[in-house]
Structure formats: C-alpha cells, structure tokens
Amino acid sequence: MEVIGDALRQAFMPKHEYETLRDEDKAWGKLQRPLVTAFVAFILLLVIICTTISLNIVFPGDSGKRPFCSDERLQPLSLNAKGGGGGDSDLFPGAYYLTDQETVDYYLMVVFFPSLLIFLLSALYLVAGLIVAYTAPKRHECLKVVENNYCASKRGGVRCLSVLNIIFAIIFGLLALFLGSSLLTLGNSCSVPLFWCYEISSWGLVILFGGTAFFLRRKAAVILDEGDFSGRNLGLEMLEANPLEATPEVERRVNEGFKAWMGSSLLSSDEEDEPDTMASFDYDDAPANSAAPASSQSQTPDAALGYDPNFVPDSVKSFVVHLYRHIREKNVYEIHQMYETSFQTLSERLFKDTPWPSVDAVAHFVDNDHVFCLLYREMWFRHLYARLSPTLKQRIDSWDNYCSLFQVVLHGVVNMQLPNQWLWDMVDEFVYQFQSFCQYRAKMKNKTEQEISLLKQFDQAWNVYGVLNYLQALVERSMIIQILEQEKEGLEQFTATDGYDYSGGSNVLKVLGYFSMVGLLRVHCLLGDYHTGLKCLLPIDISQQGVYTSVIGSHITTIYHYGFANLMLRRYVEAIREFNKILLYIYKTKQYHQKSPQYEQILKKNEQMYALLAICLSLCPQVKLVEETVNSQLREKYGEKMIRMQRYDDEAFGIYDELFSYACPKFITPSAPSFEEPLVNYNQDAYRLQLKLFLYEVKQQQLLSGVRTFLKVYSTISLGKLANYMEVDEPTLRTILMTYKHKTHAVDVDGKIVSNADVDFYVDDDMIHVVESKSSKRYGDYFLRQIVKLEGLISDLDRIKLD
Amino acid sequence: MGREVEVQYTVEQLVAVNPYNPDILNDLENYVNEQVSSQTYSLDANLCLLRLYQFKPERMSTQIVSRILVKSLMAMPAPDFTLCLFLIPERVQMEEQFKTLIVLSHYLETGRFRQFWDEAAKSRHIVEAVPGFEQAIQAYAIHVLSLTYQKVSRPVLAEAINIEGLSLDKFLEHQVANSGWILEKGHGRGQLIVLPRNEFNHPELKKNAADSIPFEHITRIFPILG
Structure with missing residues (x-):
C-alpha cells in the first residue's frame, strides 16, 4: 500500500523533481512488475475460461444441452427462414443450414484444433518469453529454447524470442479475424457464443504474445546473451576470431623476447586466476559496507560512508551493459561517446574520490566476458591513478591487468573495434604507470617493511624489460611497420581510415602497435636514450598528418618527446620546427578541447614546450622558423628570460636549469633498488644526470x-x-x-x-x-597552399550557388 | 643445428631483432671488443649494451664502458659520446678514467685540439688500447677545419692534427694526392693549405633549397590541375 501511495505522490510531482529521485525510489518502477503480472494472470484466466466454455459447447454434458445455445430454435428461423439440413432451396438457392452438431464439429475440426496446435507450438516460446522478461537482467535458462534457432545465432537469443512471439501474435490475430469470422457465417445458434469465445481467447493470446515480445525487446539490451550459444562463454576474443597471420619469423622473435624476460611466469600469470586477485583487494579506506542500498532519500552512493566495491549503482550498471553491447556491435562512435563522455560524467558524479565498483560486481552484467573485464579494469585503474593514490598492491595488480590485456591482444584473437582515443590512452597510461612505479620505487627511504617485501616478491611487476618487450611485441606482432611501408606504395590503407578497419576486422592490435612506437619513444626518453627513442619513431613520418595526429594526446606526446630528443641530440632546427608546428596547432585548436578530460594535460605540455622552445632558440636563434603567433606567445612567456639567457653568466645558467627542470620528462632509474644498504632515495638521480649533461652542453656553447x-x-x-x-x-x-x-x-x-x-x-x-643567411621565404610552398585554399573556397562557393 | 643458425646472426642483427633481451649482454660485450680490434663501430649495439647495464647495474664492466666511450669519441662529430654518457650513472662517471674521457670530449667539443693532444698523451693507457684512435680524431679535426676554413695555415693544421715536421709533409702529400688538398705559398710565413670546397666553407655551393619544391607538395594540387 505504501508503494501505491508513493506512486500517486510521484505521479503528481513536478517532472524535474521526479527525475532527481534515485532509480530505486521511483515507485512506478516497483509498481510495474506486480501490475504487469496481475494483468497477465487476468488475460490467461480469460483465455482459459473462454476455452472451457467453448469446449463445453462442443461437448455438452450428458444432458445434451449446450450452454449459450438456448436460442437454437429461434435463430435459424428468424434469420434464415428455414431450419434443417439444407434440403430445400426455394428462397435462397444454395443456402444451407447447419445443425448444432455440424457447427460444433466444424468449430472443433476447422477452428479449434488448428488453433490448439499452433498454441501448443507457441506455448513453449510464450512461457519462455514470459519467464525471461520477468527475470530480466539475469539470463534465464529458458533462453535455451531458441538456442539452435537460425535467428538466435544472428541476433541473439532474447531478440529471437521476441521475434517469435511477435510472429505468433500476428498468427493468432489473423486466426481471430478469419477463422473467427468464418464461424459467424455458419449462421447457427451456437456459432455466436463460439465466435465470442474464440475471439476473446485469440485476442487474449495476441495480447500475451505481443506484450511478451514488447518486453523482451525492451530487455534485450540488458540481457546480453551472445557468445553463449555453443556452450562456450569465452568472451569477445572468441567471436569469429580470425587469428592473426604472423610469419613464423615474427612468431619466433616475439616468443624469444617473451621467454627471455618472463620465463615461465608468462603462463602462471595468465588469464584464469584474474578475478581472485581482484577479490583479494583490501581497500584500506573502505569499511565493509555491504548493506544493501537503503532507499532512504538522503543517502547517495558516494556518501561519505565509505566505498563498497560491490555496490553497483544503476547508472553504472547501465553504463557497463551498454558499453559492452556497443563493443560487441562494433559501434565505434557509441563506444567513443561512452568512453569519453559518460565515463567522465559518471566519475565526476559518483566516483569523485572513490574507485569505481570492482570488476567482480559488474562482471555478471556482461556475461563475465574476459576481455571486457580486462578493459573495465584498465579503466578502473586509470581512474584510480588519476583521482587517488594507488597502493603498491594496486600498482602490481594494474601491471597484471595490462599483461593479461596485452597477451589477449597479442595472441591476435580479439575482434573488437575500439576508438583510437582509448587505445592511445592504454599505451599512454601503461607508460605513465611504469614511470610512476619507477618513481615510487626509487623513494626507498620511507618504505614500510611490508612494502619492501612486496617489492621483493613481485620484482617482475613493471619490470623495465617487461614494459619494453610488451611495447616491442605490440609493434612487431601488429606488423605496423610493414603496414606503414606498404601504405607508402599504396598497397594498404591505414592512415586514410585513421587506423580503423571497415572491412570487419579489428583495429586493436594494429593501432596499439602504432601507438606503441610512440610509447617506446617516450620510455627511451625517460631512460635518457634519445637516439634509440627516435629510431623507434622512425616508421612514423611526423612531417605529415598520421594516425598519431588523430588523438590530441598522442599528437602532443609524440612531438614533445620528438622535440626533446632532438634538443638533446643538438638538432635544434628540427626541434624548433616541430615545436613551432604543434604549438601553433594547440593555439588554434585549444578551445575545442576545453571540455576534454585531457585539457589540463594539454595546457601543461603546451607550457613545457614553450620552455623547450625558449631553450632551443637561445642556443640556436633561428627565430625565422617560428610562426608569428607562436613567437609572440613565446615573448610574452619567456621574452625577458631569453634575453638573460644570452648572457651566459651564472644567472643565465640558472634560467637554463630552471627551464630544463620544468620542461623535461620525468626521468627514471629503471633498475631495481638494492634492498640491503641503508635505504636511500634515488628518484632524482636520473634527472640530475640529464640536467648536468645538458648544462655541460650549454657551458660549452657559452x-x-x-x-x-x-x-x-x-x-x-x-x-x-x-x-x-x-x-x-x-x-x-x-x-x-x-x-x-x-x-x-x-x-x-x-x-x-x-x-x-x-x-x-x-x-x-x-x-x-x-x-x-638571408631569410629565404619559401614562396613555392606558400603558393601551393594558397592554390589549395582558393580551390576549396571556389568549390564552397559553387556549392552555395546550387542550394 | 639450431645453435649454428643462431651464430650466423651478427650482433647487429641481434640488436635489431630483439633489443630488450638481457641474454645478449655477453654477446654485446664481446662485440665491443670486436669493434675495438676490427676498427668497426656500431652505436646501436653499444647503446643497447649500456641500456642493459642501466637495467642491471651490477653487471656493469668499467673496462667495457670505457672502451665504448673511447669508440664514441672517435665517432665525432656525431654526439655519440654524450649519448653514451646519458646512460651511464653519475657515480660511475666519477671514476678517474671516465673523468679523463669527459675532459677529452670537452676539448674536442670546444675545438681545443692542443689541450686535447696534451691530455691524450697523459692518458695513453686508455686511448691507445683502441687502435685507430689518433686517426679518427685527426679526421674529426680535419672535418671541423674544413667546415671553418677555406685556407688554413700550416701551424694551425699541425696543431689540430698533432703532426709536425716531416711526417706532416708526408701527410699533406697524401691528402693532396687523395683528397684534393692544394698547397699554396702563404705571404712570407709559410705554407697555406687550401681545404677542399664544401657548402660550409663555400656558402655559394649551398643548394638553394628554398627554391625547390618537394614533389610531395606538388602532388597536393594534382586534383586541382586535373
């Protein structure tokens, strides 16, 4: 009763107020189910009653009197003038009259039995449909009834069931129309009650089937069922997997690489035991709060009560379910939207300072799909790193997760299309977490006993060999270098499609391989190996647009590290040229990224690159290479400092030091700490060395x-x-x-x-x-650009005229 | 059999195939010695070795590192020496022999050849372990000289390449015969050497790159022209 009261109150509440209610509080949601159930029961009852009555008419009791046929004597006379078996035909030639017995026989044989037959056929699907729809988000066993159907394999069990129900609803509708009306034409006294019985029960069935179909259709999104038909539930990677063609050479090289640094742990850290590690998380800051979400209005999921990894708000549920569906359906646009917008919005709204729900809590919404769970955890950790400070255990678990994810990708059995943004973020985050781990590990001074023992135990986690080999394996397995090579000859399309595969294949490995080259450049810069870093980037022609420019983050990271490496290699002109281009690009497009989650990062890198540009220009004053807008920005930020840097006194060195320290990458020491000696922090060592050598160079040029x-x-x-x-x-x-x-x-x-x-x-x-050296203007290039521009303008004008 | 196939890989190929494999450390160390004895040079292989040392500092052999550094000095004017230093931990660089090498590199970087040769003479044990050292530095000196000078006087050249007297005459004869050097009579003070012309000491030789348009740029307007 309380519920009904709530429902009434909510029915009259203003719309916006209603929408602020939490899903659990909305009374309609709670009322829906009993109401629908009652309705279904009512219809069923009606059908049964009608059928019973009609059967009673057909098989009258021992008395021989058929119910509802009381006017048997009057009707035929009044309507059709004569009774009897169709002998006389004076008034209405060809007209004949049926006896009650003939009518009921007709009803039984022509109408009832065929309908019964069809009903029996369809009942299975109806019942299954009802049960499935009723138990909605859960996958019910009943879906098995459509397991081997043709449509199930194509469109999924739930949708198939719904289609079947619609078909039967239509059949019963047609039966009701034609067979039912044929009863009336018999013109017998029993035909009218039989007609009504038949009509009511048929239309009742139509409603039932139709309703079931409708609800199934609505729930189809929630009940994700594909991939389950031949009894295997192996997730995305098993879907029409077409294993990658890797030449034995590549195979061998990759395997060698793995064996070399991972040994047997490759196998042990694999796949199946994943969820356990997740479950063993101890969320220090989260007192167990497993109480079911109370429906009191004051409590919101992110209330300060603490974090319950197993509580999944409805919005997260629907996020996960929809994301999963879009991934299955390879709807890149939707995936991108959900990934870029929904994930950020939900994080902002519900998980400002708590992690997302644990993967275990959401896994059953997505069929426990292995790959999806890996992707979810990847995002989970990324969110954790961005908003909270990860514990050592979490760092190690994140490493494990990346390993599993990359293994799956490397085995070439994923068949998804993911947005470039996401794939870039994976590589970027992978390198970032590596860098962060090295920094963390190098701060040995205030490590607890427990942390040190963990570090010793998991010395493979974020091991530099591991990181480099994964990136290298992605590059090699994806054959990206060959693809880019072939693209130059026009044999392959990669850049033109932004790396996506429109012929049904997967873009994941290819694009991950592509971005891994940028990842390798970055790792090498962090290690101080600029020469090798640039070599890793060589397959990408950075003088042109490419897939790396399709994601702003990758564009900036690529150019930042490319420029920095060139600066350290004394190729100042090259560095200046690229910094100039990217800074101009950022200047022009900054406004479009204001809402992007990376906006702050973009601004920071922007500032850093101005500092690097200031250094380059102080060492190599090729100002004419710099565009006017960039130059004026630069003067505004560093104009005064650059003048002082020209003096080469101690103050100038101070400024070089300052700018370099501000703008350099976060160098890392890749080796494991020595645990025996008195623990010392060595996180600054790598940075100090690079700084010293850089200042040495500056001194030589003073x-x-x-x-x-x-x-x-x-x-x-x-x-x-x-x-x-x-x-x-x-x-x-x-x-x-x-x-x-x-x-x-x-x-x-x-x-x-x-x-x-x-x-x-x-x-x-x-x-x-x-x-x-005269400032020789590049007229040719200028004219070419103007020609292209003019042509574009003219064709634009033409289009306008046509409209 | 498999082993034999492996052996056929040169170390260069190993580095190209699998640069992040700790197992090739020994091969790389041997390869450094091979480079020294056969007077070859591979920056990639050496950087790869230094990187592996960086990952496993306890494996580092100072002798190998010092050979790599001498080799990279010989690769001047390329910045290989600094590239190697970027990968060598600071405390290792503090060792005496590395300090010497750093000083030597500093002299070369700043064109102070006299000081360089003096210093090199003091630390023969380091540099003479690597054959071809002197010639390589002389080649570098000549490179810098020919960037800078159209004509250089004999004493300046002598100082830079550390050859004097009769052997310098022989050296000059050789260069005149093979590298297009020309000897001129200077105004009273002795010989002038005309170094071969290049775009850096004869700026008019510089191709005017500004006037040429790369083919790829033209392709952009093909659709319009068509």
Whole structure:
C-alpha cells in the first residue's frame, strides 16, 4: 500500500523533481512488475475460461444441452427462414443450414484444433518469453529454447524470442479475424457464443504474445546473451576470431623476447586466476559496507560512508551493459561517446574520490566476458591513478591487468573495434604507470617493511624489460611497420581510415602497435636514450598528418618527446620546427578541447614546450622558423628570460636549469633498488644526470653568442681584430670559431651534416668572411597552399550557388 | 643445428631483432671488443649494451664502458659520446678514467685540439688500447677545419692534427694526392693549405633549397590541375 501511495505522490510531482529521485525510489518502477503480472494472470484466466466454455459447447454434458445455445430454435428461423439440413432451396438457392452438431464439429475440426496446435507450438516460446522478461537482467535458462534457432545465432537469443512471439501474435490475430469470422457465417445458434469465445481467447493470446515480445525487446539490451550459444562463454576474443597471420619469423622473435624476460611466469600469470586477485583487494579506506542500498532519500552512493566495491549503482550498471553491447556491435562512435563522455560524467558524479565498483560486481552484467573485464579494469585503474593514490598492491595488480590485456591482444584473437582515443590512452597510461612505479620505487627511504617485501616478491611487476618487450611485441606482432611501408606504395590503407578497419576486422592490435612506437619513444626518453627513442619513431613520418595526429594526446606526446630528443641530440632546427608546428596547432585548436578530460594535460605540455622552445632558440636563434603567433606567445612567456639567457653568466645558467627542470620528462632509474644498504632515495638521480649533461652542453656553447653578435655586424673582419674585440687571444678565437662551426652543424638521422647556423662564415687564412643567411621565404610552398585554399573556397562557393 | 643458425646472426642483427633481451649482454660485450680490434663501430649495439647495464647495474664492466666511450669519441662529430654518457650513472662517471674521457670530449667539443693532444698523451693507457684512435680524431679535426676554413695555415693544421715536421709533409702529400688538398705559398710565413670546397666553407655551393619544391607538395594540387 505504501508503494501505491508513493506512486500517486510521484505521479503528481513536478517532472524535474521526479527525475532527481534515485532509480530505486521511483515507485512506478516497483509498481510495474506486480501490475504487469496481475494483468497477465487476468488475460490467461480469460483465455482459459473462454476455452472451457467453448469446449463445453462442443461437448455438452450428458444432458445434451449446450450452454449459450438456448436460442437454437429461434435463430435459424428468424434469420434464415428455414431450419434443417439444407434440403430445400426455394428462397435462397444454395443456402444451407447447419445443425448444432455440424457447427460444433466444424468449430472443433476447422477452428479449434488448428488453433490448439499452433498454441501448443507457441506455448513453449510464450512461457519462455514470459519467464525471461520477468527475470530480466539475469539470463534465464529458458533462453535455451531458441538456442539452435537460425535467428538466435544472428541476433541473439532474447531478440529471437521476441521475434517469435511477435510472429505468433500476428498468427493468432489473423486466426481471430478469419477463422473467427468464418464461424459467424455458419449462421447457427451456437456459432455466436463460439465466435465470442474464440475471439476473446485469440485476442487474449495476441495480447500475451505481443506484450511478451514488447518486453523482451525492451530487455534485450540488458540481457546480453551472445557468445553463449555453443556452450562456450569465452568472451569477445572468441567471436569469429580470425587469428592473426604472423610469419613464423615474427612468431619466433616475439616468443624469444617473451621467454627471455618472463620465463615461465608468462603462463602462471595468465588469464584464469584474474578475478581472485581482484577479490583479494583490501581497500584500506573502505569499511565493509555491504548493506544493501537503503532507499532512504538522503543517502547517495558516494556518501561519505565509505566505498563498497560491490555496490553497483544503476547508472553504472547501465553504463557497463551498454558499453559492452556497443563493443560487441562494433559501434565505434557509441563506444567513443561512452568512453569519453559518460565515463567522465559518471566519475565526476559518483566516483569523485572513490574507485569505481570492482570488476567482480559488474562482471555478471556482461556475461563475465574476459576481455571486457580486462578493459573495465584498465579503466578502473586509470581512474584510480588519476583521482587517488594507488597502493603498491594496486600498482602490481594494474601491471597484471595490462599483461593479461596485452597477451589477449597479442595472441591476435580479439575482434573488437575500439576508438583510437582509448587505445592511445592504454599505451599512454601503461607508460605513465611504469614511470610512476619507477618513481615510487626509487623513494626507498620511507618504505614500510611490508612494502619492501612486496617489492621483493613481485620484482617482475613493471619490470623495465617487461614494459619494453610488451611495447616491442605490440609493434612487431601488429606488423605496423610493414603496414606503414606498404601504405607508402599504396598497397594498404591505414592512415586514410585513421587506423580503423571497415572491412570487419579489428583495429586493436594494429593501432596499439602504432601507438606503441610512440610509447617506446617516450620510455627511451625517460631512460635518457634519445637516439634509440627516435629510431623507434622512425616508421612514423611526423612531417605529415598520421594516425598519431588523430588523438590530441598522442599528437602532443609524440612531438614533445620528438622535440626533446632532438634538443638533446643538438638538432635544434628540427626541434624548433616541430615545436613551432604543434604549438601553433594547440593555439588554434585549444578551445575545442576545453571540455576534454585531457585539457589540463594539454595546457601543461603546451607550457613545457614553450620552455623547450625558449631553450632551443637561445642556443640556436633561428627565430625565422617560428610562426608569428607562436613567437609572440613565446615573448610574452619567456621574452625577458631569453634575453638573460644570452648572457651566459651564472644567472643565465640558472634560467637554463630552471627551464630544463620544468620542461623535461620525468626521468627514471629503471633498475631495481638494492634492498640491503641503508635505504636511500634515488628518484632524482636520473634527472640530475640529464640536467648536468645538458648544462655541460650549454657551458660549452657559452661563448658562441658573443661571436654571433660580432659576426652580425661585420661582413669581413680579421681574426686579430675580432680577438681584440672579444678580449681573447687569437688561438682561443680560432677554437671558439671552430666550436661555433661544430655546434651549429649537427649530424642528422642519415649521418649527413646539416647546418643549423643563423649566421654563417668562413675563414680564409686570417680573414673571417661572414655570410648572412638571408631569410629565404619559401614562396613555392606558400603558393601551393594558397592554390589549395582558393580551390576549396571556389568549390564552397559553387556549392552555395546550387542550394 | 639450431645453435649454428643462431651464430650466423651478427650482433647487429641481434640488436635489431630483439633489443630488450638481457641474454645478449655477453654477446654485446664481446662485440665491443670486436669493434675495438676490427676498427668497426656500431652505436646501436653499444647503446643497447649500456641500456642493459642501466637495467642491471651490477653487471656493469668499467673496462667495457670505457672502451665504448673511447669508440664514441672517435665517432665525432656525431654526439655519440654524450649519448653514451646519458646512460651511464653519475657515480660511475666519477671514476678517474671516465673523468679523463669527459675532459677529452670537452676539448674536442670546444675545438681545443692542443689541450686535447696534451691530455691524450697523459692518458695513453686508455686511448691507445683502441687502435685507430689518433686517426679518427685527426679526421674529426680535419672535418671541423674544413667546415671553418677555406685556407688554413700550416701551424694551425699541425696543431689540430698533432703532426709536425716531416711526417706532416708526408701527410699533406697524401691528402693532396687523395683528397684534393692544394698547397699554396702563404705571404712570407709559410705554407697555406687550401681545404677542399664544401657548402660550409663555400656558402655559394649551398643548394638553394628554398627554391625547390618537394614533389610531395606538388602532388597536393594534382586534383586541382586535373
């Protein structure tokens, strides 16, 4: 009764107020089920009563009197003038009259039995449908009835069941219309009651079947059932898996790599025992709060009561179910929406400072699909890393999860399409968590006994070999390098489709492999191995648009690390050119990313790259390479500092130090700590080394800006005179000039010498001849761009005229 | 049999195939020695070895590291020496022999050849362990000189390549015959050497890249032209 009261109250409440109610509180939801059940029972009762009556008419009791046929004598006379068996045909030639017996026989044989037969056929589906719809989110055993049906394999059991019910509803409707009306034409006294009985029961069945179909259709989304038909529930990876074609060579190389660093643990850490690790989480900050969600209005799921990993709010349930469905249906657009928007919104609303529900709590909504659970946990950990500080155990578990996920992908049996954004985030987060783990591990000073023993126990977690080999394996297995190579010859499409596969295949391995190259660049930069890092990126032509530019995060990460590595390799011009491009790009497109979860990250990298650009330009003043907007931004941010950096005194070094420290990647020491010695923090070691070597380089170049200033004013000057001006002796000046030449002539990727010099000169014995490198404008490129622009404009105009 | 197939892989190939495999550490160490004796050089293999040392610092052999560094000095003007230093922990760099090498590199980077040769003479034991060291540095010196000078006076050259007197005459003869050097009479003070022309000491040789348009850019307007 209380429920009905609630329902009435809620029925009259303003709409917005109603929507603020939690799902559990909405009375209609609770009322729905009993009401529908009562309705179904009523219809069933009606059908049964009608059938019984009609059978009573057909098989009258021993008295021989048929119920409802009382007017048997009057009807035929009044209506059809004569009774009897169709002998006389004076008035209505061809008309004949049936006796009651003939009528009921007709009813029994022509109407009742066929209908009964059809009903018996359909009853199974009706009952199954009712039960399935009633037990909705759970998958009921009854779905087995459609297991071997043709449509089930195509559209899923629930949908199939619903289709069957609709078909039967239509059949009964037709029966009611035609067979029922044929009863009336008999014109017998019993035909009218029989007609009514038949009509009522048929239409009752139509309602039942139709209703069942309707509810099944609505619940089909919730009851995800595919993948279950041949008795295997192995999840996404088993769906029409077409194993990747890997040449034995690749196979061997990859396997060798794995064996080399993982040994047998590869097998033991695999797949099946995943959920256990999840279950063994001890959420220190969460007192067990397993009480069912009370329906009192004051309590919201994220109330400060603590975090219950097993409580799944309805919104999360529907999120998971829909995401799962979209992944199955390869609806990349929807996946992207849910991933980018819904996940963030839900995190913001419900999980601001608690983790998402544990994977165990949601697994049964998604058929315990192995791959989906891995993906869910990947997001789970990402959210945890972003909003809370992960414990050591969680870090290790996240590593395990990435291992399982990548193993599944590497075995080439996934058949999903995931948005590039997500795949990029996976690689990005993988490297980030590695970096974060190294930083964490290096802070040995205040580690507890327990943490240290865990570190010792799980020394494979976030092991640098593991990280590098996974990335490398993804690159190799995906054959991405060959794909990019073939694309250049027009044999393959990758960039043109942004890496997606429109012919039904999966993009996951390919795109993961692609982004892994960027991941490798980043890891190598973190290790200080810039040369190898750039080598890893070589297959990607960064002078052009590519898949890496399709995701802003990957675009920025790629260019940031590419530029940084080039800076450290003294290829300043290359660094300046790329920084300039990306900074201009960010400047122009910043506003579109304001709502993106990565916006803060974008801004931070933007600032860092301005700092790096300031460093590059101070060491190699090629300002003409920098676009005007970027230049003015740069002057605004670092103009004054850049002037001071030209002086090469202690203060200037201080600024170089400051900018480098601000803008450099978070260098890591990859080796495991030594546990024996007095525990020391070594998290700063790698950074200090890189900084020191960088400042060393700056010091070697400290006299160059002096030379530069003089060279700018003279076209020819003798060595002696210049030495005089610079207050050094002649041999020293010669060394300075050679240093200038050496430092401004970098060795490029192919081993060729390229000049980075803004002011160039040559020495003829004792005479310096200065060559002002004229700012040669690239007219050709400019005109080409304008031609393309103009053409676009003209075609736009044409289109407008047509409208 | 399988073993034999393995052996046929050069270390270079091993590095290319599986760069993150701790098992190749020994091969790489041997390969460093091989590079020293056969006067070859592979930056990739050496960086790979330094990386493996970085992952397992207890395996580090200072002798191998010092050989790698000398080798990378010989690769000047490429920045290989610094690239290697980026991967060597700071406390290792504090050792005496590495300090010396760092100083040597500093002299080379800043074009102070006289100091370099003096310092190298003091630490013969390090640099002479690697054959071809002197020639490699001389090649670097000539590289920097020819970037800078059209004509260079004999003493300056002598100082940079650390060759004097008769052997310098021989050296010059060889270069004149093989590398297109020209000897000129300077104004009173002695010989002038005309170094071969290149785009850096003869800026007019520099191809005017600005005027040429790469083919890929033209392809962008193909549809419009058509």
